[in-house]
Amino acid sequence: MELSVNHLLGIKYITEADIQLIFETADHFKEIINRPIKKVPSLRDITIANLFFENSTRTKLSFELAEKRLSADVINFASSSSSVAKGETLIDTVNNILSMKVDMVVMRHPNPGAGVFLSKHVNASIVNAGDGAHEHPTQALLDAYSIREKLGDVAGKKVVIVGDILHSRVALSNIFALQKLGAKVKVCGPKTLIPKYIEKLNVGVETNLRNALEWCDVANMLRVQNERMDISYFPTTREYTQQFGLNKAILDSLDKEIVVMHPGPINRGVEITSDVADSKQSIILEQVQNGVAVRMAVIYLLASKIKHSEVIN
Amino acid sequence: MSQKVLLNATEINIALNRLACQLIEKHDDFSKTVLIGIQPRGVFLAERLKTLLETDYKIKNIKLGYLDITFFRDDFRRSEKPLEANKTKINFIVEDKNVVFIDDVLFTGRSIRSALTAVQSFGRPLEIELLTLIDRRFSRHLPIQPDYRGRQVDAINGEKVKVCWKENDGEDAVYLVKN
Numbered sequence: 417m418e419l420s421v422n423h424l425l426g427i428k429y430i431t432e433a434d435i436q437l438i439f440e441t442a443d444h445f446k447e448i449i450n451r452p453i454k455k456v457p458s459l460r461d462i463t464i465a466n467l468f469f470e471n472s473t474r475t476k477l478s479f480e481l482a483e484k485r486l487s488a489d490v491i492n493f494a495s496s497s498s499s500v501a502k503g504e505t506l507i508d509t510v511n512n513i514l515s516m517k518v519d520m521v522v523m524r525h526p527n528p529g530a531g532v533f534l535s536k537h538v539n540a541s542i543v544n545a546g547d548g549a550h551e552h553p554t555q556a557l558l559d560a561y562s563i564r565e566k567l568g569d570v571a572g573k574k575v576v577i578v579g580d581i582l583h584s585r586v587a588l589s590n591i592f593a594l595q596k597l598g599a600k601v602k603v604c605g606p607k608t609l610i611p612k613y614i615e616k617l618n619v620g621v622e623t624n625l626r627n628a629l630e631w632c633d634v635a636n637m638l639r640v641q642n643e644r645m646d647i648s649y650f651p652t653t654r655e656y657t658q659q660f661g662l663n664k665a666i667l668d669s670l671d672k673e674i675v676v677m678h679p680g681p682i683n684r685g686v687e688i689t690s691d692v693a694d695s696k697q698s699i700i701l702e703q704v705q706n707g708v709a710v711r712m713a714v715i716y717l718l719a720s721k722i723k724h725s726e727v728i729n
Numbered sequence: 730m731s732q733k734v735l736l737n738a739t740e741i742n743i744a745l746n747r748l749a750c751q752l753i754e755k756h757d758d759f760s761k762t763v764l765i766g767i768q769p770r771g772v773f774l775a776e777r778l779k780t781l782l783e784t785d786y787k788i789k790n791i792k793l794g795y796l797d798i799t800f801f802r803d804d805f806r807r808s809e810k811p812l813e814a815n816k817t818k819i820n821f822i823v824e825d826k827n828v829v830f831i832d833d834v835l836f837t838g839r840s841i842r843s844a845l846t847a848v849q850s851f852g853r854p855l856e857i858e859l860l861t862l863i864d865r866r867f868s869r870h871l872p873i874q875p876d877y878r879g880r881q882v883d884a885i886n887g888e889k890v891k892v893c894w895k896e897n898d899g900e901d902a903v904y905l906v907k908n
Binding site for chain 2: 417418441444447448451452453454455456457458459486716719720722723724
């Protein structure tokens with residue numbers, strides 16, 4: 417088995433079989449990263465550039481660790497300290513980096529579609545690590561992988577994504593991934609933060625958190641992305657928390673035990689209270705650990721499509 | 730395609746008993762020894778030997794693990810077919826242990842080379858030995874030889890040695906397959 421694509425640009429572009437292959441490969445890597453020596457030599461002759469045109473801590477660390485666990489050579493780049501500030505175009509920046517013999521590019525960019533654009537113009541495998549409010553495919557993969565690990569399967573499960581859907585690439589990628597794997601998805605949040613056309617994706621909309629929680633098996637709590645909000649989408653943070661914040665009282669009042677997820681970074685006390693984030697129903701830290709295994713799988717599978725003969729020549 | 734029987738069920742059984750005795754001769758009660766079956770095909774032989782040692786030779790607490798070598802292979806991105814991994818299951822540390830690698834056929838030696846690297850993720854063994862049911866002569870790419878062998882066979886490069894196990898293939902037999 418191999419992936420049907422040469423780049424991971426979004427969940428939209430890959431098949432269910434691709435996702436299953438990534439999960440099965442991630443199972444092996446999860447075992448490997450729990451060994452006393454957590455490294456395999458597979459990608460010794462592959463060089464990967466991590467290009468972050470937008471801030472990131474966890475995703476960048478997770479990718480870098482995944483690459484190093486596979487023995488790839490890694491170079492890092494942050495736009496704040498680069499020639500982008502001097503007016504260089506994206507293609508020029510990347511081609512300059514590729515001329516130093518780089519085989520794969522992991523890129524986060526503020527503009528939606530930046531990964532797709534780049535994949536058409538440069539000769540390297542591209543992994544999208546988040547492009548604006550478009551997609552964040554590896555986050556969706558690790559979220560679905562964590563659900564599979566916790567509940568045994570994703571198919572047939574009910575997942576509600578709560579919070580700022582409008583600005584969230586995590587929400588969109590999650591919707592695609594979960595639906596491809598046969599889960600039912602609803603979104604929940606203030607009407608102002610739910611995109612107009614979301615129902616066209618076959619996603620239910622719920623504006624009452626309690627109703628959403630009573631329906632679901634898994635609640636994925638998103639962060640309120642204040643930095644992306646150009647206007648006021650809700651009156652006050654306090655009011656948002658009252659209506660859409662997940663706390664122990666509401667969780668305990670449900671007649672079932674749901675799984676709580678959060679892609680991080682958490683605003684404790686806003687979308688989720690500390691006691692919920694640290695409770696045994698929360699799999700937030702498992703998500704982070706699975707992130708490394710899933711990213712190793714993605715990088716390994718994409719690298720296996722770069723034929724050795726192309727590197728030698 | 731034609732195939733010739735190299736070993737039948739009785740001959741395999743005799744070889745297994747001999748290999749078990751040779752292991753006991755060297756490893757005594759197996760208190761400092763661990764067996765590691767190389768995935769995918771080595772695990773059948775390893776399980777057989779473990780059962781034989783425990784039931785017929787009354788040796789208790791034999792430690793057996795499975796080692797997958799996929800991510801340690803030297804032909805990643807060189808073959809047309811993508812490499813498929815299997816499960817590694819080693820629930821013990823190999824530090825200062827006598828390790829016995831168990832595989833069905835020793836051919837080029839490259840799998841064993843990978844296994845030698847892979848096993849280091851679980852500690853530094855005191856010593857590593859190799860046991861194979863079939864040793865294909867004249868086909869080695871690397872200076873690797875078995876310490877215990879069931880049968881040595883001469884097979885040319887176009888030929889394939891196929892080891893069948895009752896629990897997986899319905900019968901115990903070793904075939905030489907010619908294309």
